[in-house]
Amino acid sequence: MDENDEINSVALPERPKKDGDALEPRSNREKSKLEKAQKKSQAAKEPKPAPAKKGKVPNVPAAPIDPESMFKEGFLKSVYNEKPSERVVTRFPPEPNGFLHIGHSKAIAINFGFARYRHGICYLRFDDTNPEAEEEKYFTAIEDMIQWLGFTPYKVTYSSDNFDKLYELAEALIRKVGAYVCHCTDTEIKLQKGGEKGTAGPRYACPHRDRPPEESLTEFRAMKDGKYKPREAFLRMKQDLTDGNPQMWDLAAYRILEKPHHRTGHKWRIYPTYDFTHCLCDSFEDISHSLCTTEFQLSRASYEWLCDAVEVYKPMQREYGRLNLTGTVLSKRKLLKLVEDHHVRGWDDPRLYTLIGLRRRGIPPGAILSFVNELGVSTALTSIQIIRFEQSVRRYLEQTVPRLMLLLDPIPVIIDNLPDDYVEDIELPFSPKDPSFGNHIVPFSKTVYIDRTDFREVDSKDFFRLAPGKSVGLLKVPFPIKATSFEKDEASGLVTVVRAHYEKPEDGSAAFKKPKTYIQWVGSSPAQCSPIKAEVRIFNPLFRSENPEAAEGGYLNDINPASEEIYPNAMIEIGLEEIKKRAPWPEEEGEKDVKKGQAGWETVRFQGLRVGYFCMDRDSKGDKVVLNRIVSLKEDAGKGS
16 A cells, blocks of 8 residues: 555535537537537647556546435425425424334434424324333334434324324214224234235125214223223224225224323323324424325325314325345344344444444445435435445544554564664544544654554565565655564464564665555554554445345355454554543534533444544443454455455
């Protein structure tokens, strides 16, 4: 690696400006002549570009994407144009029965971002209508993730805030002959709808559908008062069985659940369903644009039907394609199995694509929002490979985090012609592209450490790093070193120490032959607490295939046994101490208002030169440093020497 190429990062160029419109020729012949003349003139004025070196592809990054482009064009622009509102009001309505994952980041970005872009407000509304699956830890984690992504809800609300009002509307709907109490079994209800896939026979009405409203009202109150057990009675909406849309086939509005609610205690034994609750809570909160995924496209009919049936304000529901990541699993049930069977450390394991897992891995919140923005918003399902997500994160990190020298598997190099107490201060930039990152000092001494991969016992023509009789540059050290000998452990066969000569000219001149390659290193200087020892965790894909659920034997049989590699004896330079004090890196989104010294470990992010992007893990305690690899360097796949 050439010293001038020690950090492979290029500032993003400005978007190219469009040329002014040329006058249109009056005929095709004139147009052809004009084009030829322009090309000839341009060729004469402009020098020919130097031919690219064979085998090298120029590293030209794409033009930067407008961070608000997803709201200025496409689906969200059309949604607003369909209903321009002076006061845009949206909501993000998660069920508090699990941890959010990468797919939810799109819903958060759309609902909170759309409201912010249109100078409106967005509610965080917990859809807490199922006490059997809800836990306090999920409420806390969801709110925490929204804040982390840089959004602040206008107000945090709960569907349970409206239980009394919803019950009153349910009774009103019964009186309007718009709902009835049903005592059918699950099997009977499926048959009424034509069977499992609607092919078992014609649809037909529930035998209780035409019972008098007064009777249904009595039975509904009996449900509330504890006369029936779960699944013995339901309140169903009286919709349109002739409609081709299954969401109009007399959906359940209320069911019996005997578990106490986390907010209302034992007050209720009946709870409203999503189909009854969602649209009415949207109406109560004056939502202008109810934005949800296309899974609920068919539900728009029942959404609008119910608002009309109980005569309340009807928000506009529109649906966008959800975000799905291939090569992993996002299902709550499958994630729970991975956690319970100890395939991963927990819900925040960095190999999972839960948002708490991505945060622990070190993915910045701004990188997630940038990724969602890059993808744009449409009605199509967006299935993205993990590699594309990591490419987006890598581009983000290239511009926003400092750089340090890190050795995964260090070996000592003793420089025999330096005094035992030799220490020289070497100044290194945290970023060669951005001076605002600042510089720091590291010690160069008689003993330095290099990575084991940077030394070979037997040299070859295609190897440009350290080998016996060969010189190599140490990053920013004034002169190169030449390996003279090495020692090995007989039992393991591993090199234990390399001896070298510092090639500083004896005549005191600064002239020397510049080495072909510069490598990272860490000096040994106890007085400066160098090196810093660390455990490094390299995370690889948790699954071996792009579709783990289709694997023979199921997704658990597709688990990659090498999804985590641990380097227990890694070393890092002392610049880590300064970037810890200056964290978070970067100061953006939900991490921008964090006070210095109070940032979470995951905000201590940096590029380990020639190794990858890293952050500190929460397992770091006292002098123990644990690092997680966020993503690899893009050079890794093609690195051959």
